[in-house]
Structure formats: C-alpha cells, structure tokens
Amino acid sequence: MNSLGKIADSVDAYNRHVAAEVARARTDPAFATALRERWAKIRASIETTHSPTGTALPRLALPQTDEPGAIAEYLLGQGLPGEFPYANAAYREMYLDKVSGTGEEPMRLFAGLGLAEDTNARFHYLGQHQKSLRLSTAFDGPTLYGLDSDHEGVLGKVGEGGVAIDTVEDMTRLFAGFDLTRKDASVSMTMNAPAPMILAMFIAAAKRRFGPGCVPNLRGTIQADMLKEVQAQNEVIFPIDASLRFLCDMIEWCVPNMPRWYPVSISGYHIAEAGATPVQQAAFTLANGFTYAGLLRARGADVNEFGPRLSFFLDCGLDVEYLVLGRVCRRIWAIGMREVFAANPKAQILKLHTQTSGRSLIAAEFQNNLTRTAVELMLSYMNYTNSCHSNSADEPFTTPTEQYATLASHGQSIIMEESGVFKHMMNMFGGAPGLLILERQVEQAILAVFREMNTLGGVLAAQEQRYQRSKIQEAGHNYEKQIYAGTRPIIGLNKYVNDEPMPSVPLARTSPRKQRLQVERLRAFKQKHAKKAPAALQRLENVARHGGNVFAELVNTVEVCSLGQITACLSGVVGKFRPMV
Amino acid sequence: MARAKTTRSTARPAGPLRILTAVPICDGHDSAVTTINIELARHGIEVIYLGYHQPASAIVRAAIQEDVNVVGLSSYNGGHIVFFKEVVDQLKKGGGGDIPVFGGGGGTITQADARLMQRQGTDRIYFAGTSLDSMMAEIKRHYGRAAKPNARFKGDRALARAITLAESGLSFPLLPAPRSRNGAPHRSYVVGVAGPGGAGKSTLIDELTSRFLQGNPAGRIAILANDPSHPDTGGAILGDRVSAIYSQDDRVFFRSLATRGSLTGLSAAAPAAIDILKASGEFDLILVESVGVGQESDPFRIFGRGPKLVDATLFVLAPYYGGLIQLQKIALLNGADLVALNKCDHPMAHTARAEIQARLDQNGRGQTLHPTTAAKHFDPGVDALYAAILGLSAKSK
Numbered sequence: 001m002n003s004l005g006k007i008a009d010s011v012d013a014y015n016r017h018v019a020a021e022v023a024r025a026r027t028d029p030a031f032a033t034a035l036r037e038r039w040a041k042i043r044a045s046i047e048t049t050h051s052p053t054g055t056a057l058p059r060l061a062l063p064q065t066d067e068p069g070a071i072a073e074y075l076l077g078q079g080l081p082g083e084f085p086y087a088n089a090a091y092r093e094m095y096l097d098k099v100s101g102t103g104e105e106p107m108r109l110f111a112g113l114g115l116a117e118d119t120n121a122r123f124h125y126l127g128q129h130q131k132s133l134r135l136s137t138a139f140d141g142p143t144l145y146g147l148d149s150d151h152e153g154v155l156g157k158v159g160e161g162g163v164a165i166d167t168v169e170d171m172t173r174l175f176a177g178f179d180l181t182r183k184d185a186s187v188s189m190t191m192n193a194p195a196p197m198i199l200a201m202f203i204a205a206a207k208r209r210f211g212p213g214c215v216p217n218l219r220g221t222i223q224a225d226m227l228k229e230v231q232a233q234n235e236v237i238f239p240i241d242a243s244l245r246f247l248c249d250m251i252e253w254c255v256p257n258m259p260r261w262y263p264v265s266i267s268g269y270h271i272a273e274a275g276a277t278p279v280q281q282a283a284f285t286l287a288n289g290f291t292y293a294g295l296l297r298a299r300g301a302d303v304n305e306f307g308p309r310l311s312f313f314l315d316c317g318l319d320v321e322y323l324v325l326g327r328v329c330r331r332i333w334a335i336g337m338r339e340v341f342a343a344n345p346k347a348q349i350l351k352l353h354t355q356t357s358g359r360s361l362i363a364a365e366f367q368n369n370l371t372r373t374a375v376e377l378m379l380s381y382m383n384y385t386n387s388c389h390s391n392s393a394d395e396p397f398t399t400p401t402e403q404y405a406t407l408a409s410h411g412q413s414i415i416m417e418e419s420g421v422f423k424h425m426m427n428m429f430g431g432a433p434g435l436l437i438l439e440r441q442v443e444q445a446i447l448a449v450f451r452e453m454n455t456l457g458g459v460l461a462a463q464e465q466r467y468q469r470s471k472i473q474e475a476g477h478n479y480e481k482q483i484y485a486g487t488r489p490i491i492g493l494n495k496y497v498n499d500e501p502m503p504s505v506p507l508a509r510t511s512p513r514k515q516r517l518q519v520e521r522l523r524a525f526k527q528k529h530a531k532k533a534p535a536a537l538q539r540l541e542n543v544a545r546h547g548g549n550v551f552a553e554l555v556n557t558v559e560v561c562s563l564g565q566i567t568a569c570l571s572g573v574v575g576k577f578r579p580m581v
Numbered sequence: 582m583a584r585a586k587t588t589r590s591t592a593r594p595a596g597p598l599r600i601l602t603a604v605p606i607c608d609g610h611d612s613a614v615t616t617i618n619i620e621l622a623r624h625g626i627e628v629i630y631l632g633y634h635q636p637a638s639a640i641v642r643a644a645i646q647e648d649v650n651v652v653g654l655s656s657y658n659g660g661h662i663v664f665f666k667e668v669v670d671q672l673k674k675g676g677g678g679d680i681p682v683f684g685g686g687g688g689t690i691t692q693a694d695a696r697l698m699q700r701q702g703t704d705r706i707y708f709a710g711t712s713l714d715s716m717m718a719e720i721k722r723h724y725g726r727a728a729k730p731n732a733r734f735k736g737d738r739a740l741a742r743a744i745t746l747a748e749s750g751l752s753f754p755l756l757p758a759p760r761s762r763n764g765a766p767h768r769s770y771v772v773g774v775a776g777p778g779g780a781g782k783s784t785l786i787d788e789l790t791s792r793f794l795q796g797n798p799a800g801r802i803a804i805l806a807n808d809p810s811h812p813d814t815g816g817a818i819l820g821d822r823v824s825a826i827y828s829q830d831d832r833v834f835f836r837s838l839a840t841r842g843s844l845t846g847l848s849a850a851a852p853a854a855i856d857i858l859k860a861s862g863e864f865d866l867i868l869v870e871s872v873g874v875g876q877e878s879d880p881f882r883i884f885g886r887g888p889k890l891v892d893a894t895l896f897v898l899a900p901y902y903g904g905l906i907q908l909q910k911i912a913l914l915n916g917a918d919l920v921a922l923n924k925c926d927h928p929m930a931h932t933a934r935a936e937i938q939a940r941l942d943q944n945g946r947g948q949t950l951h952p953t954t955a956a957k958h959f960d961p962g963v964d965a966l967y968a969a970i971l972g973l974s975a976k977s978k
C-alpha cells in the first residue's frame with residue numbers, strides 16, 4: 001500500500017523533466033518553434049471581456065513572454081488552467097461563468113443544529129440567496145460517534161454543534177421540501193465513522209420521497225475519511241482495518257450506483273485545525289489520499305473509475321504557505337496519480353473544497369474574525385478552490401447564529417460577485433515570483449514528509465506509531481506557545497488589546513425539551529420496528545461476518561433500525577477501536 | 582479498621598500534584614487538552630490522561646482509582662452545563678466529593694455558563710485566551726495539597742489513597758481483606774509484565790483484561806501501569822488509560838504509577854502498591870506493567886523482599902528486536918515464566934518466532950512461546966496466553 005517514496009521520486013523526476021525541457025526549448029530550435037506556435041494558438045483562442053468600467057481584458061491571463069524556455073516552464077511546470085499538472089486550476093474557466101450567472105456558485109455553508117426540522121429551517125433560510133441547491137450538513141456529537149440519542153450519558157449533547165439524526169425518519173425531516181434530484185442539487189455531509197449508516201439513511205429517505213429510481217441522480221459528498229479521523233478528528237468507532245473495509249465497501253457500491261456522488265472527502269481541514277502546520281496538513285492529507293488509492297486498487301478497483309470520485313478538503317488559514325497550498329497539492333496529486341497509479345486525466349484532478357480556518361478565529365474582540373475570514377477567503381479563491389465554506393464570526397462561541405451565518409455568506413458574495421478580482425480574468429496570480437518561490441519550498445517540504453513516512457512503512461504503519469498524531473500535537477502546542485509568547489501576533493489577544501469585556505453573543509443551543517422529544521421519537525421508531533429489527537440486524541451481522549459488502553446491506557437495515565442499533569451490531573462483529581493519545 | 586504500616590523511608594514531603602484530564606463523551610476536541618497536558622507535565626505535574634469521548638462514569642472511576650488532586654475537563658461540543666454537573670454529582674456519590682472539577686472549553690463556555698456551573702459545584706473555568714503560564718501557576722497554587730490519610734475513604738478510594746501515601750513515601754494503611762466465600766484468605770495471582778518499549782504490553786494487558794472479565798462473572802482484576810517521569814521536570818503524562826478500552830469497568834482497578842526517578846522500571850512504590858492490592862482481597866488477578874526495558878535485568882526481581890515481587894513474569898517482545906545477538910542479550914528471556922511474541926501480524930514475525938523459540942529451548946526450562954496479535958480483536962493467541970496464565974495460577978494454589 002505504501003507508495004510514498006515512489007511518489008516523492010516521481011515528483012522530483014517530473015521536475016527534472018521540466019528543467020530538461022526548458023533547457024531543450026532554449027537550445028533546440030525546432031522545439032522552440034513548436035512551443036511558440038502552440039503559445040500563439042493558445043493566445044489567439046482567448047476571448048476578450050470588459051470590466052464594468054470599460055477596461056478590455058483577456059479571459060485568461062498568461063505570462064507575458066515569448067521566450068521558449070519560459071513558455072515550456074509555464075506549460076509543463078504549472079500547466080494551463082485545466083491542464084496537467086493542474087497547478088493553476090482544475091478546470092479552464094473556474095469562477096468566470098459561475099459568478100456571471102450560468103454555472104454553480106462555489107459557496108457552500110455548513111449548517112446543523114438542534115433537531116432535523118431546525119436544520120431543515122436553516123437550510124431553507126440559507127438557500128434563499130443561492131441559485132443552486134447546496135446543503136452541507138453538520139451532525140451532533142452522538143450521531144458522529146454512532147450513538148443513539150437515548151444512549152446513557154449523551155442527552156446533554158443531543159442537537160449541540162450539529163443536528164441529531166437517529167433514524168431514516170429524522171433524515172426524511174432533514175431534507176423536507178428540497179428536490180434532491182435536481183440537477184444542480186448537491187448535499188454534503190460531514191460524517192465519518194458512521195458514514196455508511198448515514199448515507200444509507202439518506203438513500204432510504206430519498207427513495208421514500210422520490211421513488212427507488214432516484215438513487216443515480218443523488219449528488220453530493222460524504223466525508224468518510226477515516227484516516228484523518230485516526231490522526232486528528234478522533235471519531236473512530238471500529239478498529240482501523242474494519243473502518244477502512246466499511247469505507248471501501250461504501251465507495252465500491254457508490255461508484256456504479258451513484259455516479260454523481262463523492263463517497264469520500266480526503267480532509268486536511270481537521271489535521272490543520274488540530275494544530276498541524278500547512279505543510280504537515282498537505283503532506284498528511286495527500287499521503288492519506290494515495291493510501292486510499294492503493295487500498296482500492298488492491299481490492300481490484302479501477303483507478304480510472306474511483307479516481308474521479310475522490311475529492312479533497314483543505315483548511316485555509318493566515319500563514320503565508322496558504323497562498324499556494326491548494327496549487328501545490330493539485331500538482332503533487334496529479335503527478336503521483338499519473339506516474340505511480342497510471343491514472344487518466346480525469347482521475348488526476350484534485351477537486352478541492354476549502355474551509356477558512358476556525359482556529360484562527362478567537363473570542364477576544366471577535367468582530368475582527370470577519371476580517372480574518374475575508375483574508376482567508378481571498379487566499380482560498382486565489383488557489384482556485386472548487387468550493388468554499390466561510391466561517392462565521394461567532395465561531396469561537398457557538399454553532400453560527402443566523403446573523404453571522406449570513407455575514408459569512410455575504411463575505412463570499414462580496415469577494416466573488418461585488419469585487420472584480422475573480423470575475424473577469426482567469427489565472428490572475430499564477431506565475432507570480434512570490435508564489436513560485438513558495439510553491440517550490442512547500443512542495444519540497446511535503447516530499448520530505450512523504451519520505452519520512454515512507455521509511456516508517458507508509459501512512460498506516462506511521463499511524464500505528466503515532467507519527468502523525470505526535471507531529472500534530474507538537475505543532476499545536478507550538479502554535480499556542482507562540483501566541484502566549486507574543487511571537488505570533490493575534491490582534492485583540494496579544495496585540496492592540498482593547499481590554500473589552502468578553503462579548504455576550506446569542507447562542508444556538510438545544511433545549512432539554514427538544515432533546516427529550518428526539519429521544520421520544522427514537523423510542524417510537526424502535527417500538528414500531530421491534531419485530532423486524534432483530535432479523536435485519538442478523539442479516540447485517542452475517543454480511544459483516546462473511547466478508548460481504550456491508551454497505552449494500554445497510555441500505556436495507558436502516559429501514560427498520562436506528563443508528564445506535566447498527567453500531568452496536570457491527571461492533572459485536574469487528575470489535576472496538578483502541579484510541580491513541 | 583485500617584491497620585497502619587510503615588514503609589522504608591524514601592521520605593519525600595509529598596508527591597507531585599496528580600491531575601486527571603479528559604474530554605467529555607461525544608467530543609473529540611483534544612487539541613486543547615493535549616497542549617494542557619504537555620504544559621502540566623512541563624510544570625512537574627503528573628497528568629493521568631483518560632482521552633476524548635469519555636462518559637462521566639469513566640471519568641469518575643478514573644479519578645477515584647487514581648486518587649487525583651483534581652479533575653480537568655476540556656469540553657467543546659456543548660452540553661457542558663449538564664456534563665460537568667454529572668461528573669461533580671457522580672464524584673460525590675462515588676466517594677470522591679473532595680476532588681474538585683475544573684476545566685475549559687474556549688469560547689463555547691460563556692461567563693454566564695461558568696457562573697451557573699460554579700453554583701452547581703464546578704470549581705473554575707478557564708476561558709478562551711487564558712495564557713498557559715498564568716493557568717499553570719494558578720493550578721499549582723490552588724490544587725497542590727499533599728494527600729493525607731483519610732479513614733472515611735472506602736472501597737477503591739481507600740485503596741487508591743493508600744497507594745498515594747505509599748508513593749509519597751508515607752506510611753499507608755493495609756486494608757484487611759474481607760472474609761472470602763469459603764473462609765479461606767483470598768489470594769491474588771500477580772503477574773509482572775515486562776518488555777521493550779512499544780512491544781504491546783499495555784495492549785496485551787487490556788486484551789487479557791477482556792478475557793478475565795468474560796471468564797469471571799464476578800471477580801475483579803487490578804492493573805498497575807508504571808510509566809516514566811520526565812527526568813528534568815519530574816512531571817509525567819500517564820496515558821495508558823487512553824488505550825485501555827476494556828479496563829473501563831468497575832471490576833477493573835487501574836492505577837497509573839510514575840517512576841519518579843526510580844531507574845528500575847517500576848515506581849519505588851510498586852511493591853507497596855502490590856501489597857495493598859493483595860491485602861484487600863478484592864482481586865483475583867493483578868497485572869503489573871513495567872516501563873519499557875531492554876537488555877537489563879528483571880524489574881520484578883531486583884526489588885522485592887524475597888526472590889520475587891510477583892508470582893509470575895510475562896515477557897513481551899515484538900518481532901523487530903534486532904538480530905540473534907540482541908536476542909541472546911535479553912536477560913529477561915532466561916527467567917520469564919511466560920513469553921509472548923506480540924505483533925504477529927508483522928512480516929518479520931515468522932522468523933522471529935523460530936529464533937525466539939530456539940533461544941528459549943537453550944534455557945532448557947520448557948518455556949513456550951506465545952504468538953499474539955494484541956491489536957487484533959478476539960485473537961486466539963491472546964486466548965491461549967490467558968489460558969496459560971490461568972494454568973500457572975491454578976498450579977500455584
């Protein structure tokens with residue numbers, strides 16, 4: 001499964017290839033001519049557009065050069081937007097059409113609070129300003145850990161920090177009133193260890209509303225990245241091998257049955273928020289991605305089929321490396337997938353969702369958080385992320401309340417629609433000297449981490465030795481130490497402090513009455529299905545025990561069983577995860 | 582009631598502060614607590630870390646068995662008002678009402694919340710943006726009381742306090758064993774577990790614990806987990822409970838012991854702790870984990886009064902011990918009653934098995950090698966190892 005050493009070597013080899021081609025462009029007249037001709041053709045194909053004040057602009061900005069070496073450097077080293085190695089962008093036009101009205105906007109806002117109907121109301125509220133249907137779901141603690149709302153000791157956590165989902169009936173309430181089969185609908189779910197159960201409930205709920213034929217039309221993403229759970233987010237229920245097996249079962253089922261679904265979102269966000277540096281975030285995340293590719297390939301799956309179904313999720317904070325992190329990741333992924341996994345172009349493209357950093361947002365003088373998020377949004381879009389979530393200014397205190405969620409969403413609109421930065425011209429920044437320097441440094445640092453993990457035996461072996469966790473914890477500790485030593489300026493906390501009293505902001509909390517209501521609903525569901533549930537669980541157990549595709553069975557199990565019942569059943573077969581410090 | 586006994590006087594006025602830290606159930610935000618743990622240890626405090634996603638009952642059990650000065654909770658996923666109160670209330674009920682509870686949760690715990698929580702028994706809350714140094718200074722000031730004997734403590738808390746006193750070099754009470762079912766004095770079988778760092782001792786102990794709990798519907802098992810103190814600061818992060826998933830059971834008494842400068846692989850208080858546990862008559866089996874040792878001599882021999890501190894020793898090693906020469910040098914392989922080759926899922930395990938068996942055959946003591954994969958659930962190798970322990974225990978009776 002471990003191909004990290006080979007991947008690092010392949011990136012270096014590609015860089016040497018680029019250098020050789022640049023040299024050849026400068027010495028081989030025939031090659032130089034060919035490059036110039038191609039360059040001229042590309043330029044001729046670029047349409048002209050006009051800014052609102054009348055300035056004429058090309059829709060694609062290219063380096064202003066005719067020198068063959070520079071042309072080769074750009075075309076091979078970075079690639080045109082939408083071309084290998086994809087440093088500039090995954091697609092040719094990215095935001096140009098989207099913001100001018102024809103495509104889908106990249107904004108995606110994460111929401112989840114209280115019971116299903118409360119989150120449903122928030123979805124309807126957020127959706128008023130969006131052209132396309134974008135639902136991004138946050139779940140509460142018990143759901144994230146695969147427990148029912150009536151599990152001992154969890155009542156206070158029900159509906160806090162996300163929505164409580166115990167059964168297919170809750171799932172039905174969650175998406176009431178939305179046409180999930182619309183072509184421009186997209187549902188994303190931040191769900192990991194119980195992802196197979198929750199996606200199965202989603203499918204079951206959709207079938208109830210739109211008929212059994214709707215499944216291939218469902219579009220969206222489920223996070224389901226168990227490696228970063230072990231390394232950073234700490235939501236693991238089953239032993240690692242079983243967790244990976246359930247995940248691969250789900251991916252394999254989705255590839256043919258849900259062609260519009262992304263069954264895994266390989267996430268660096270949680271790694272960075274837990275404390276990792278930008279380089280560690282990128283290195284661990286890409287390495288996890290290559291590990292999934294290796295696991296799926298070892299199960300006999302075709303890289304060109306599953307490759308395009310993998311998507312990525314990165315954090316964007318204020319450190320300088322974030323100017324280029326998305327660019328560098330796209331490039332390493334493309335080279336590794338092409339050279340080591342023999343993937344075709346569609347399977348080489350790293351599709352990126354970005355979230356601005358939650359950890360950079362602080363409680364003291366919290367309205368400054370609006371500015372921090374705005375800067376991070378700029379950096380995210382400069383990296384041509386495919387979609388983006390902006391955090392709300394009340395992030396340190398609570399699940400966003402409507403007021404700050406709206407400001408967060410409008411922040412994106414101001415950058416993308418009001419400002420002209422991303423509207424008219426593609427590739428505004430690629431090739432700038434600072435970016436080039438940073439890209440090289442960051443890329444080499446990432447490869448060094450790959451090589452270190454390679455000597456430990458790869459991602460899974462390194463993980464067993466707590467390599468990623470100890471690096472992340474050390475970096476997180478450093479970050480806090482820098483804050484309190486004053487070497488990392490945080491305005492309002494250690495610099496330009498106004499000594500204002502801690503603000504009191506409105507909080508989104510779930511009342512005990514609602515928490516009890518959720519428990520009552522769950523009990524009613526269990527009672528209703530008390531006769532059928534044991535047989536359904538028995539069938540699931542058999543499939544799990546005998547190596548069948550667990551996901552294929554879950555789609556049936558969720559009709560009559562709750563999340564907690566299913567978790568307990570699977571735990572009985574595969575055991576429990578043993579956590580690490 | 583309790584009879585006092587004086588130990589050898591490695592007189593230290595009082596041991597370092599001991600703090601239990603944990604993150605509540607359904608919450609995996611451990612970045613703050615891991616930073617706090619490092620800082621506490623850096624300030625000479627012994628941190629017993631329980632981990633994230635911990636129910637109140639597990640936190641209370643650990644606080645009592647570890648006899649900590651204070652419990653620190655780091656809560657982010659909401660529900661803190663309910664959760665902190667649950668811990669405070671259960672502590673009171675379980676005989677730990679004197680153990681204060683404090684914590685933090687960044688901006689998620691508001692000042693209004695904190696006032697309410699304090700009325701409901703929480704000691705203090707650290708808000709977002711509190712500097713680490715000021716927090717540490719305050720913690721040492723507020724919670725640094727020395728443990729004293731307390732005759733009102735009962736059950737696990739009384740045992741735990743006796744061990745704390747032994748750790749501080751003070752005299753400690755040996756609680757007399759309650760009469761056993763057939764009138765005979767209750768005997769505990771004590772197994773010392775040693776082996777190189779990272780071989781899987783703790784994992785194996787936890788898997789053995791699960792076998793014990795399954796096999797004995799009523800009995801109790803005790804675990805003494807020795808881990809090194811930081812040589813300079815004197816602090817320690819004792820994290821063995823994090824991975825001990827089966828030890829989260831009232832039938833398990835789990836105690837973490839920092840070595841506090843002892844270089845033998847065990848805390849200087851380990852012999853006393855074993856005495857205390859044995860005398861209580863509570864436990865059928867006592868497992869003592871030494872810190873990782875290599876080629877030195879047996880940590881369970883150098884100590885005790887008499888030849889051995891324990892009834893049997895289990896030596897655990899992993900397939901990557903080096904080569905045959907290294908294997909020859911491992912003194913513990915000569916005397917160990919039980920030898921487990923763990924991590925048999927490792928590619929080198931096959932060769933290792935043959936080499937170690939040959940090494941044991943040289944000893945001529947009929948030692949058998951137990952191949953185990955502790956990381957695998959329901960591993961038959963662990964079943965066999967557990968059966969072997971039961972066999973030895975039965976023979977000794």
Ligand code: B12
Nearest residue numbers: 161162358359395398609610611612653655659685687711
């Ligand atoms: C980092 C982070 C994450 C990381 C966590 C990584 C990790 N392994 O820890 C990731 C990205 C994985 C994550 C995930 C989630 N998160 Co989060 N996360 C945060 C974030 C950004 C920072 C928290 C943090 O670690 N700060 C750094 C610490 C060191 O500083 P501090 O918080 O200021 O704490 C100080 C003091 O309070 C004190 N302190 C803290 N604890 C203790 C304990 C003791 C004993 C002592 C003495 C002192 C002390 O020390 C600090 C220094 O002064 C906060 C928002 C924010 N900006 O605060 C959200 C936040 C806590 N998360 C939130 C949520 C909802 C989630 C999720 C549930 C989202 C979801 N639905 O999927 C998941 C759940 C994950 C899980 N497994 O439980 C919410 C909670 C909302 C609520 N309670 O109402 C928050 C507030 C964000 C939001 N507004 O939505 N999160």
Ligand SMILES: Nc1nc2c(ncn2[C@@H]2O[C@H](COP(=O)(O)OP(=O)(O)OP(=O)(O)O)[C@@H](O)[C@H]2O)c(=O)[nH]1
Nearest residue numbers: 464777778779780781782783784873924954955956
């Ligand atoms: N692959 C594999 N890993 C294992 C096995 N048993 C334990 N581990 C892993 O090895 C690492 C160390 O395990 P521990 O049980 O902490 O080892 P230890 O001997 O107690 O370590 P120290 O107390 O630090 O000396 C952990 O990451 C375990 O998950 C096994 O059978 N196979």
Ligand SMILES: [Mg+2]
Nearest residue numbers: 782783821870
């Ligand atoms: Mg150990």
